[in-house]
Amino acid sequence: MNAIVGWGLAAVAVAAGWWGYGWPGVVMAISVVVFWLLLQFSRAMRAMKTAATAPKGRVDSAVMLNAKLKPGMTLMQVIAVTESLGERVSDTPETWAWVDDGDSRVSLVFDGAKLQSWQLTRPEPKADSPAP
Numbered sequence: 001m002n003a004i005v006g007w008g009l010a011a012v013a014v015a016a017g018w019w020g021y022g023w024p025g026v027v028m029a030i031s032v033v034v035f036w037l038l039l040q041f042s043r044a045m046r047a048m049k050t051a052a053t054a055p056k057g058r059v060d061s062a063v064m065l066n067a068k069l070k071p072g073m074t075l076m077q078v079i080a081v082t083e084s085l086g087e088r089v090s091d092t093p094e095t096w097a098w099v100d101d102g103d104s105r106v107s108l109v110f111d112g113a114k115l116q117s118w119q120l121t122r123p124e125p126k127a128d129s130p131a132p
Helices: 003-021 023-052 062-068 075-082
Strands: 087-090 094-099 105-111 114-121
Touching: 003 023, 023 075, 062 075, 062 094, 062 105, 062 114, 075 094
Parallel strands: none
Antiparallel strands: 087 094, 094 105, 105 114
C-alpha cells in the first residue's frame, strides 16, 4: 500500500472516531492504527529473522524465483520470497542479485523502492558434456 494512502486512511479513521464517538472513538482509532503498525513491524522482523539464517545472496532455485517475481514488489517482499538477503550489485540503479547452486543468477533492479525489472542469467553448458 502507498504510504500516503495508509496515513490518509489513518487520519480518516481518527476523524470518524471523533465524529461518531468523541474521545473514546479517537482512542479506539489510534489503537487500531498502532495495532496495524505493530503487525507490519512483526512481519518485517519475521522476514529478516528468516533471511539472517540463510547464506547471503543464495536461493534454492533462481528459475523459481524468476517465476515468482512481479513488477512493483518491494525489497522486503522479495526477501520474504527468497528467504535470504541479496548481494548488492550496484547503487545506481539499485540492483540486487541472488544465485542458486547451479550458478543461475537473478538480478533485480529497483527504482523508488519498487521492483522495476529483473533478469535471469543461466550458465552456458560445458563443452565437454555430451548432448542428450
